[in-house]
Amino acid sequence: MSDPKHTRVLIIGSGPAGYTAAVYASRAMLEPVLVQGIQPGGQLTITTEVENWPGETEVQGPELMVKMEAHAKAMGAEVIADHIQSLDLGQRPFTAQGDSGTTYTADAVILATGAQAKWLGLPSEEKFKGFGVSACATCDGFFYRGQDVVVVGGGNTAVEEALFLTNFASKVTLIHRRDSLRSEKIMQERLFKNPKVEILWNHQLEEVVGEDNPLGVEAVRAKNVKTGDIIEIPCKGAFIAIGHAPASELVKDQLELHSGGYVKVKPGTTETSVPGVFAAGDLTDHVYRQAVTSAGMGCMAALDAERWLAEQDAP
Template identity: 70%
Template sequence: MLDATRTHTSVLIIGSGPAGYTAGVYAARAMLAPILVQGIQPGGQLTITTDVENWPGDESVEGPDLMIRMEAHAAQTGCDMIADIVTDLDFKTYPYTATLGSGKTLTANSIILATGAQARWLGLPSEEFFKGFGVSACATCDGFFYRGQDVMVVGGGNTAVEEALFLTNFASSVTLVHRGDSLRAERILQNRLFANPKIKVLWSSEIVEIMGTTAPRGVETVRVLDNAAVVTSDIAVKGVFIAIGHKPASELVAGKIETHSGGYVRVEPGTTRTAIPGVFAAGDLTDHVYRQAVTSAGMGCMAALDAERFLASQRAMAAEKPAVEDYV
């Protein structure tokens, strides 16, 4: 853990998911003595998942266990951790300044933003109860578990249609529940969806309750309200995939860094560089396409390497700057 007297770092990492911890490993190995602020949910979204079967090198690993291992790896390599949140960032003066929830301030020569994103949820108590036990926001992550099962997808945009189509590779049937009477997805995706015999669409409908077993916890039935007919029906499914969008955790830099697509931090293509020199973004905070743990980890690596190169260029420029006496 961080020395309480330390107030400056070459690399400040904000966020502790796969992107943040991987950045910590690489920055520490580069002897940059990084400081990582873990945030309100140390470990990120993987801490609310169960089995992870698409992490290279692990046939199956519990999400929280994987994040504990990543944290330990970053710490062992030499990344200092702070169990706190960043409440404000000042990019107006250099080195940059971060204010923490505890009141402590840190200055940094470079900053890696890795605050992630959160899936948008329906807000039902039963949905919360079954998260990780039949309710998911990632078909790519969890679809494999529903081989030969009936599943449900909620949403009407590109993500919902793509997830429904993806799930047909495993599930016996897919029911798409959409509160509107037409889809927002691209026409080509709609055509594929309507042509797939495994997919059924429930129009003008919404989930009102998710029901199942408690020991062991698991989804069995979903109660759906048909808003047009004003009737409810219970549909037997084993998995429910919420696909109504993601919200990047970019509130900290709102109005300070350019964003796009609903709040994702914009970076220079092929890099993690933002428009502010020495400030980098990695993981789900900037990635609105893939949103996978392994791609987030890869971007964390990229951010640390980008920060290392930035700092090296700063040192080189400082070394080349003539001393005052050279002008006298």
């Protein structure tokens, strides 16, 4: 086995928070190592148009993340394509184990693992995952050209997915369990004006129906939450868009969490319950959850780590 790879600052995750932390840590001459994870670039790599990134009227999500990665590398950060499968925060230096077999040790850790799509937990949903059931319209929408699809949810994620799918599908039915949407008003206006979209209010998804050989979705069944009546909606694709959950599995038994798994930080900082461990981005933010706020927290985490390391080095 090779010797452990040591760094002053180990950054775990590669979305806006991780890459921004890498830029600032590099400028502080900390020579950070950033481990990208399973989805390099994070959620923005499965987003199309980004219209709220300062300085860019419109930019493609994947393009923005390629630029951020290049920026981090140009500043001197070492970016590694690996996935951290375990992390020991019990003693310093902190130790992380990668899927590649590499052991990483670090004087400080910045966690920027982001969030992952939520699922409804239905047996039929699980059965057809990858065979008509998806949580990523930008990944799979192309496969439904000229087909009818449904989207489940009522927030920004659901409206974004539904609008994107109108580029391919012949009809998009949005199923929402309430009688109003939670998404931004400007997005709601776009949705309501789109002739391809139909909204099924006060309904929740009960079952995905399809063929077994080969596996494929044929319809979904939705229940009226007020009357209990069940209706069947023919479709070839079902997109679950009910939000995201923080990717805190690595630290769930080591750091203080709150609000369903988000890493808790000291107010006004990125400091976690373990000195020398910092958290930024969607992993800790259950309120704003924006790319720009994640980037801002990445900056904060690098500066917090720099100050903390300086205090440890002081005589």
